């Protein structure tokens with residue numbers, strides 16, 4: 506257990522992909538955990554294994570009074586709740602603004618008013634926009650190319666403001682493309698990884714938007730959890746910081762497809778479709794600041810992380826064919842196509 510075990514933690518979006526992995530780790534480290542989630546994309550079964558150890562509050566971050574109540578007595582808030590989709594933000598900007606901007610403002614306000622010590626905000630590499638540099642540093646000029654990226658940039662500005670206004674420590678973690686078990690294949694991010702694997706296991710071809718030479722920085726969800734735990738361990742150490750959280754390595758979609766072939770998937774074709782609006786061409790992180798300040802160190806090798814997702818999805822499929830395991834229903838939407 507860490508020195509700061511026994512912290513009272515609130516995880517907004519804790520029933521989602523990233524949030525639920527974080528909840529697992531916080532419980533394992535001996536913290537008290539409450540989850541605040543409206544279950545729009547999150548699932549109760551993602552956190553059910555913890556039973557009554559984790560308090561579940563079904564609520565919406567647009568509801569200020571519910572948030573104010575949820576923040577009472579908390580030491581730290583991990584704010585993960587969001588409409589986490591570039592494509593959705595282009596299709597329906599208003600909903601993205603309501604949740605990711607108004608809702609995020611509510612989270613900062615409620616946490617500050619409840620005298621929460623530290624708020625860790627899930628920002629995104631989408632704040633950088635089209636890359637004109639070989640890799641993004643935290644001080645690289647920001648020019649979001651989607652309403653989603655813009656909404657995350659506003660979230661960071663809330664962070665900068667509230668760190669001073671409420672004297673609350675704020676850490677903004679700019680995640681790159683996270684992948685791992687429990688990720689919905691319809692996610693816009695490394696959802697491309699779970700989507701591809703779903704399709705390959707269903708003997709379907711892969712759809713790639715554009716030529717496939719676009720690059721992404723795929724970071725395993727276990728490493729993202731590590732960054733959040735390191736931020737928690739640094740509670741009280743600085744007032745406000747923005748940190749890139751990625752693997753520090755870039756891979757093209759074609760390289761991802763090759764890595765899947767190396768895992769034994771051989772019999773499929775790749776179908777190319779036109780680029781999608783809002784999608785970035787390249788994305789690559791410089792993570793030196795997080796390494797230095799937090800001691801962050803990505804530990805999961807890409808091929809191991811990929812093999813783990815294959816095993817997870819294969820197991821889901823098998824249990825859906827036999828008796829479904831409680832808590833892990835099989836989700837399949839292989840016709841949905843997305844790139845990171």
Ligand SMILES: NC(=O)c1ccc[n+]([C@@H]2O[C@H](COP(=O)([O-])OP(=O)(O)OC[C@H]3O[C@@H](n4cnc5c(N)ncnc54)[C@H](O)[C@@H]3O)[C@@H](O)[C@H]2O)c1
Pocket residue numbers: 517518519520521522523524541542543544545546547548564565566567584585586587588589590604608627628629630679680681682683684692694695
């Ligand atoms: N997955 C990635 O690669 C990635 C990359 C960059 C940033 N992020 C950010 O990380 C966070 C987590 O992303 P994820 O991939 O786990 O997405 P996710 O969709 O799995 O999780 C988001 C969670 O927020 C909940 N939620 C949505 N709207 C809500 C609302 N109005 N009130 C309360 N709860 C609400 C959902 O039900 C879900 O459980 C998001 O803030 C996302 O923008 C993710």
